[in-house]
Amino acid sequence: MAIQIINDSQARDSSPIVGIDLGTTNSLVAYVQNGTPSVLKSREGKHLIPSVVTFEGGIPVVGDIAKRHKVRDARHTVFSVKRLLGRGLEDLKQASSELPYEIVSSEGGVAIRVEGKTYTPIEISAIILRELKAAAEAALGKPVKRAVITVPAYFNDSQRQATRAAGRLAGLDVMRIVNEPTAAALAYGLDRKREGLIAVYDLGGGTFDVSILKLHNGIFEVLATNGNTALGGDDLDRVIVNSAIREIRERFGIEANQDIDLNAALIEAAEAVKIALSEKTEAQLEVEVKLDGGKRREKFTQRWTRDEFQFLARAVVEKTREPCLQALKDAGLSPNDLSDVVLVGGPTRLPVVQDVAREIFGREPNTSVHPDEVVAVGAAIQADILAGNNKDFLLLDVVPLSLGLETYGGLMSPLIPRNTRIPTVAKEVFTTFVDKQTGVDIHVLQGERDRVDDNRSLAKFKLKGIQPMPAGLPRVEVSFLIDADGILQVAAKDLHTGYEQSIEVRPSYGLTDAQVEDMLRSSQEHADQDIEFKKWVEARNEAEPVLRSSELKLSDAYRLLPQADALKIEQAIGKLKAALSQKNVADIREASHLLSQATVKLADLIVKEAIIRASS
Amino acid sequence: MAAALVSQPDRCADCSQPLTGTLSPHLCAQCGQPQPVQPSEDFFLTLGAPRRFSQDLGQLERRFYELSRALHPDRFPGKNAVSLERMSHLNRAYSTLKNRAELRSYLLELEGVKVGSQNQIPMELAESWFELQDTLMEDPEAARTKLQEFEKEMFRFKQVEETALMTLEKSYDQSFAREDLEKIARHIQAQSYLKSLDRDIGRIREKVFGHGHSDHK
Numbered sequence: 001m002a003i004q005i006i007n008d009s010q011a012r013d014s015s016p017i018v019g020i021d022l023g024t025t026n027s028l029v030a031y032v033q034n035g036t037p038s039v040l041k042s043r044e045g046k047h048l049i050p051s052v053v054t055f056e057g058g059i060p061v062v063g064d065i066a067k068r069h070k071v072r073d074a075r076h077t078v079f080s081v082k083r084l085l086g087r088g089l090e091d092l093k094q095a096s097s098e099l100p101y102e103i104v105s106s107e108g109g110v111a112i113r114v115e116g117k118t119y120t121p122i123e124i125s126a127i128i129l130r131e132l133k134a135a136a137e138a139a140l141g142k143p144v145k146r147a148v149i150t151v152p153a154y155f156n157d158s159q160r161q162a163t164r165a166a167g168r169l170a171g172l173d174v175m176r177i178v179n180e181p182t183a184a185a186l187a188y189g190l191d192r193k194r195e196g197l198i199a200v201y202d203l204g205g206g207t208f209d210v211s212i213l214k215l216h217n218g219i220f221e222v223l224a225t226n227g228n229t230a231l232g233g234d235d236l237d238r239v240i241v242n243s244a245i246r247e248i249r250e251r252f253g254i255e256a257n258q259d260i261d262l263n264a265a266l267i268e269a270a271e272a273v274k275i276a277l278s279e280k281t282e283a284q285l286e287v288e289v290k291l292d293g294g295k296r297r298e299k300f301t302q303r304w305t306r307d308e309f310q311f312l313a314r315a316v317v318e319k320t321r322e323p324c325l326q327a328l329k330d331a332g333l334s335p336n337d338l339s340d341v342v343l344v345g346g347p348t349r350l351p352v353v354q355d356v357a358r359e360i361f362g363r364e365p366n367t368s369v370h371p372d373e374v375v376a377v378g379a380a381i382q383a384d385i386l387a388g389n390n391k392d393f394l395l396l397d398v399v400p401l402s403l404g405l406e407t408y409g410g411l412m413s414p415l416i417p418r419n420t421r422i423p424t425v426a427k428e429v430f431t432t433f434v435d436k437q438t439g440v441d442i443h444v445l446q447g448e449r450d451r452v453d454d455n456r457s458l459a460k461f462k463l464k465g466i467q468p469m470p471a472g473l474p475r476v477e478v479s480f481l482i483d484a485d486g487i488l489q490v491a492a493k494d495l496h497t498g499y500e501q502s503i504e505v506r507p508s509y510g511l512t513d514a515q516v517e518d519m520l521r522s523s524q525e526h527a528d529q530d531i532e533f534k535k536w537v538e539a540r541n542e543a544e545p546v547l548r549s550s551e552l553k554l555s556d557a558y559r560l561l562p563q564a565d566a567l568k569i570e571q572a573i574g575k576l577k578a579a580l581s582q583k584n585v586a587d588i589r590e591a592s593h594l595l596s597q598a599t600v601k602l603a604d605l606i607v608k609e610a611i612i613r614a615s616s
Numbered sequence: 617m618a619a620a621l622v623s624q625p626d627r628c629a630d631c632s633q634p635l636t637g638t639l640s641p642h643l644c645a646q647c648g649q650p651q652p653v654q655p656s657e658d659f660f661l662t663l664g665a666p667r668r669f670s671q672d673l674g675q676l677e678r679r680f681y682e683l684s685r686a687l688h689p690d691r692f693p694g695k696n697a698v699s700l701e702r703m704s705h706l707n708r709a710y711s712t713l714k715n716r717a718e719l720r721s722y723l724l725e726l727e728g729v730k731v732g733s734q735n736q737i738p739m740e741l742a743e744s745w746f747e748l749q750d751t752l753m754e755d756p757e758a759a760r761t762k763l764q765e766f767e768k769e770m771f772r773f774k775q776v777e778e779t780a781l782m783t784l785e786k787s788y789d790q791s792f793a794r795e796d797l798e799k800i801a802r803h804i805q806a807q808s809y810l811k812s813l814d815r816d817i818g819r820i821r822e823k824v825f826g827h828g829h830s831d832h833k
Binding site for chain 1: 681684685688689690691693700701703704705707708710711
């Protein structure tokens with residue numbers, strides 16, 4: 001009966017479910033109201049919220065304000081954190097040398113060090129999600145506790161788990177993890193009511209995905225997907241940055257990427273050049289270079305023509321070809337079978353990207369969807385489906401990478417091949433090799449390679465509590481279930497006793513549910529501290545100008561006011577100073593208020609005196 | 617009377633109403649709850665498809681879509697374990713029945729016909745295979761032509777095998793004779809060696825043509 005009650009309350013939960021596109025460069029939140037999806041505005045009134053977090057006195061600030069700090073305060077500003085999500089330090093050798101902030105090894109993956117404090121990519125992502133949650137709450141005028149979050153289709157299990165953990169940490173119930181190209185297809189299909197086979201070519205800030213879908217009467221069936229989770233618009237900026245670094249080295253003899261501020265400035269300037277070149281045929285990169293240990297500054301400029309950029313960019317964009325061809329092959333299709341090729345993601349605005357897509361698929365790609373917003377809109381449509389408001393649409397997705405087990409000799413034996421429809425389950429019976437053995441080690445892998453080491457290790461665990469028996473007799477059935485989020489769950493059953501074993505699969509590069517709960521609790525405690533801190537900063541910011549101007553006017557006070565009134569002002573100044581040094585918000589407010597009151601008459605007299613002087 | 621007692625469960629696991637309608641045994645028409653998958657529910661039953669080799673792919677897809685709409689976890693708020701189990705079962709049923717090779721092994725398994733594995737080369741290919749091995753040792757240059765000849769021969773062998781299998785499958789679909797299934801099993805057994813043969817050929821090709829040689833023409 002208890003279960004029935006829980007189900008009922010969940011069914012009746014009418015609180016909004018929003019759709020979130022948690023991007024490498026920008027993030028968006030969207031919502032479907034009465035069948036119409038719309039992107040919700042940030043608290044700064046924009047659709048795109050830069051996925052940038054800066055820290056001011058240890059307090060995180062997200063979005064446009066943080067983005068402005070990218071150059072000014074590179075050491076305290078974290079961007080492109082999605083590239084680090086769910087990954088280990090070994091995967092990130094390249095990325096960490098390109099990112100200006102400090103990346104360190106941490107238990108269960110990597111962390112980012114800002115001002116001596118370390119944050120995991122999950123925590124940084126949660127900070128961004130919290131901002132999106134707040135934006136949605138402000139826009140909808142009610143609390144938002146549930147969300148659908150998108151991930152690149154080619155994200156592996158660790159990266160998906162990390163995304164889900166970030167959502168939980170931000171105080172969101174993650175109703176579904178949806179693949180970005182699939183979400184885009186949903187939004188494309190809603191608009192146009194099209195049928196047939198389509199390819200979604202999704203080049204984002206840091207990831208590339210391609211998905212082949214069949215659209216039929218409201219069903220969106222993914223036939224195959226492929227991609228590269230370390231390829232995106234960032235890499236196109238990189239070709240400009242690298243060229244500038246070379247020229248700076250030749251001209252000034254310094255290593256630009258070892259100067260955090262210069263590196264950040266170059267990344268920003270390169271992005272501007274790239275964007276300018278999709279409209280103009282020429283653009284100029286400009287940064288300031290510090291020489292002689294900061295004593296001398298010199299301007300560095302580099303001219304770029306569109307042709308030069310396209311030549312270098314092409315080598316990067318060409319890397320999208322192989323995944324596209326593989327996805328077509330896996331779907332058993334040729335480019336002629338497709339009825340449309342949909343371009344998604346900011347970088348697909350670039351002519352060179354459109355050229356490559358056109359060549360791969362042998363047709364003019366469709367650029368009619370909004371490349372930045374379509375994924376968030378799709379996530380909102382999926383949220384609407386989960387809320388039970390849209391019974392016409394249904395997404396049928398696949399697992400992007402094969403899932404397998406380590407077998408004797410360090411080889412991976414696939415259990416669930418890539419492009420298998422999800423949810424799915426595979427069962428395998430394990431036995432023992434030694435008499436009276438009571439445990440069996442299981443190593444779960446994800447990837448397409450033969451050698452264990454070439455694949456992603458998802459989890460290692462031991463089946464315990466096997467009854468001591470002669471070797472080969474015990475039979476333990478292990479079920480590997482991939483749910484509708486593309487996330488692995490493992491269960492084991494002893495076939496002799498029928499006893500179900502619970503297995504905690506600890507993600508190799510993520511957090512367990514228990515760790516997330518712990519962090520959530522401590523972040524709620526911190527949230528109170530954070531609010532206190534913010535109040536103090538606000539009170540201080542209000543009080544300080546009052547204090548300064550009063551101090552300046554103190555001599556006027558003794559000149560213009562009765563002695564007693566002037567003394568009152570001087571006392572009020574002393575009180576406010578004391579309150580500020582004690583950091584007591586209520587006292588600061590009160591003392592500040594008293595001081596303003598005490599100086600009202602004085603201000604009035606000063607103005608009058610000025611008018612008299614001016615007229616005489 | 618005894619038969620009725622061993623029939624599969626025909627009442628809803630949630631509301632105990634009889635399971636009827638076009639969505640049984642997947643979903644209870646009364647309370648709308650998905651029903652646990654019974655061990656007796658094979659992939660043919662799941663998709664309402666005839667228990668045979670020949671399948672109407674259009675019909676399979678229509679039924680798969682219809683059931684997906686009703687059973688998918690997206691249709692049930694919160695975590696519905698039964699919907700997850702149902703949908704996983706449906707997905708596996710659909711991909712098995714859609715794929716010739718998978719359907720073949722599945723039907724044999726269901727009918728209790730065992731397929732052994734073979735660790736020697738099919739008779740039809742044996743002679744040229746050993747000839748190729750000899751040439752490889754004596755005259756690596758000449759082995760190139762021999763290899764290409766062998767590959768052609770193997771391609772023809774696979775075609776003949778496939779035609780034989782299809783004839784047997786047609787025959788089974790009309791007669792449901794166990795004899796046909798056993799013949800099919802023997803053919804599959806012979807084919808099982810071809811996979812390792814394909815790998816061997818790949819290695820030989822690398823040896824005689826060098827690395828990076830592709831067989832696309």
